Amino acid sequence: xxxxxxxxxxxxxxxxxxxxxxxVPTGGTLGLIGPGGAGKSLVLKAICGLLRPDSGRVWVxxxxxxxxxxxxxxxxxxxxxxxxxxxxxxxxxxxxxNVAFPLMRLGTVPAEAVQARVAARLAQVxxxxxxxxxxxxxxxxxxxxxxxxxxxxxxxxxxxxxDPTAGLDPVTTGxxxxxxxxxxxxxxxxxxxxxxxxxxxxxxxxxLVMLRGxxxxxxxxxAEGARAADPEVRAFVDQRPVFEVER
Amino acid sequence: xxxLVQRVGAWFFAVAEVVGGLTLFTGQVARAALxxxxxxxxxWRNLYRVGVKSLPIVAITALFAGAITVLQVGSYVVKLRAxxxxxxxxxxxxxxxxxxxxxxLMFSGRVGANNTAELGTMTVTExxxxxxxxxxxxxxxxxxxxxxxxxxxxxxxxxxxxxxxILGGVVTAWxxxxxxxxxxxxxxxxxxxxxxxxxxxxxxxxxxxxxxxxSCGFGLGVRGGAPGVxxxxxxxxxxxxxxxxxxxxxxxxxxx
Numbered sequence: 001x002x003x004x005x006x007x008x009x010x011x012x013x014x015x016x017x018x019x020x021x022x023x024v025p026t027g028g029t030l031g032l033i034g035p036g037g038a039g040k041s042l043v044l045k046a047i048c049g050l051l052r053p054d055s056g057r058v059w060v061x062x063x064x065x066x067x068x069x070x071x072x073x074x075x076x077x078x079x080x081x082x083x084x085x086x087x088x089x090x091x092x093x094x095x096x097x098n099v100a101f102p103l104m105r106l107g108t109v110p111a112e113a114v115q116a117r118v119a120a121r122l123a124q125v126x127x128x129x130x131x132x133x134x135x136x137x138x139x140x141x142x143x144x145x146x147x148x149x150x151x152x153x154x155x156x157x158x159x160x161x162x163d164p165t166a167g168l169d170p171v172t173t174g175x176x177x178x179x180x181x182x183x184x185x186x187x188x189x190x191x192x193x194x195x196x197x198x199x200x201x202x203x204x205x206x207x208l209v210m211l212r213g214x215x216x217x218x219x220x221x222x223a224e225g226a227r228a229a230d231p232e233v234r235a236f237v238d239q240r241p242v243f244e245v246e247r
Numbered sequence: 248x249x250x251l252v253q254r255v256g257a258w259f260f261a262v263a264e265v266v267g268g269l270t271l272f273t274g275q276v277a278r279a280a281l282x283x284x285x286x287x288x289x290x291w292r293n294l295y296r297v298g299v300k301s302l303p304i305v306a307i308t309a310l311f312a313g314a315i316t317v318l319q320v321g322s323y324v325v326k327l328r329a330x331x332x333x334x335x336x337x338x339x340x341x342x343x344x345x346x347x348x349x350x351x352l353m354f355s356g357r358v359g360a361n362n363t364a365e366l367g368t369m370t371v372t373e374x375x376x377x378x379x380x381x382x383x384x385x386x387x388x389x390x391x392x393x394x395x396x397x398x399x400x401x402x403x404x405x406x407x408x409x410x411x412x413i414l415g416g417v418v419t420a421w422x423x424x425x426x427x428x429x430x431x432x433x434x435x436x437x438x439x440x441x442x443x444x445x446x447x448x449x450x451x452x453x454x455x456x457x458x459x460x461x462s463c464g465f466g467l468g469v470r471g472g473a474p475g476v477x478x479x480x481x482x483x484x485x486x487x488x489x490x491x492x493x494x495x496x497x498x499x500x501x502x503x
Contacts, residue, residue, distance in 0.1 A: 091372075
């Protein structure tokens with residue numbers, strides 16, 4: 001289970017997270033939505049321990065992430081796979097080396113089995129035989145799928161996806177969400193997905209949480225979001241252009 | 248007057264912030280060095296990149312540094328007919344001072360700047376965060392191999408640079424001021440000892456450590472996207488150069 005309680009954070013005096021609380025049960029899938037700059041990525045970074053919030057607490061399973069030092073956090077991060085908004089693939093390494101990276105570092109899989117595992121995972125994300133390419137030789141959609149392969153190759157029980165479909169065409173977007181759902185079902189992982197593609201996201205999530213101005217403005221099933229009192233929540237969930245929203 | 252005080256104060260705080268940040272970073276690296284978990288592939292890659300790829304530029308710099316040193320003293324040597332002290336004067340200044348200093352500055356410009364740019368780019372593109380998210384300490388994986396490579400290679404390159412400097416000095420002394428290589432070598436080997444060589448080697452090792460820490464510290468501390476990377480590279484090269492001269496001053500005083 002992932003539990004976030006009363007998360008607050010400010011950058012140079014400007015509040016970016018205001019009392020954010022949410023919860024994802026083990027094996028559950030949560031969609032985190034909201035306008036740009038709402039603090040969605042920061043919530044993921046706080047869960048992973050990459051951001052030390054000014055106040056509030058975060059639990060990943062029994063571990064209170066916000067109370068752990070950098071060394072102790074390593075053990076928690078070993079259970080998390082994370083997809084970054086801007087790919088964050090290692091430029092100096094090939095696709096194969098990028099995807100193999102978590103396995104090589106964790107040392108949980110024999111070295112001779114790593115290549116086969118990498119090939120299988122790349123085939124699963126519909127990118128077979130590109131191990132030798134460098135990230136700079138890939139398109140945006142391919143990079144996202146390589147990120148997905150890297151984040152999931154060690155079968156982490158928790159998966160944090162920061163806008164895994166940003167800037168992608170609808171077909172690739174659908175393909176990535178299908179892959180995420182398949183991987184979640186396959187591995188039974190607890191998943192949090194940040195995305196603006198609510199129409200594609202909602203069907204694979206148990207619940208949606210919407211942030212606006214760093215605060216939670218909606219937390220519930222997608223169907224409830226479509227009937228929410230807040231017009232911006234309805235617009236987000238229905239994917240209607242904002243000029244149609246009555247204020 | 249108030250404006251001047253404000254500017255001086257702002258400059259003082261900016262310098263204090265940089266020095267404080269680098270000191271804390273050095274502490275983190277020192278702590279990591281106590282329980283080294285070096286990545287073999289990354290260490291070899293850096294040893295090659297830092298050492299082998301710097302060899303041509305270091306060789307050329309040292310060759311001409313040796314030649315220029317002899318040229319500078321040439322007219323006095325001829326005037327005073329002091330041919331038998333050319334080797335000693337040359338060896339003393341090149342081994343103890345000019346060699347480590349020039350190679351250190353070249354190394355800072357080539358390797359240090361490159362290192363800051365690479366780590367800075369990794370920072371702004373979230374690659375460093377990705378490492379941490381994969382439960383890998385960037386100090387262990389990125390910094391330690393780089394600092395070690397710079398420390399080791401700076402010392403080795405200084406040894407190689409000394410050889411090329413001697414070559415440049417001998418050829419110039421022979422060709423332009425008529426000092427026989429035998430006389431040059433006799434003077435050199437008689438008066439320049441192991442202590443002079445080790446003095447330069449100690450300096451270059453410390454310079455390598457300094458360049459490694461400064462370039463990694465500035466690289467991992469980048470804020471503000473691509474312009475931030477540019478500023479960090481600039482600051483790293485300036486800080487390394489200033490640091491080299493300050494450390495050189497104190498080491499020269501202590502190792503006299």
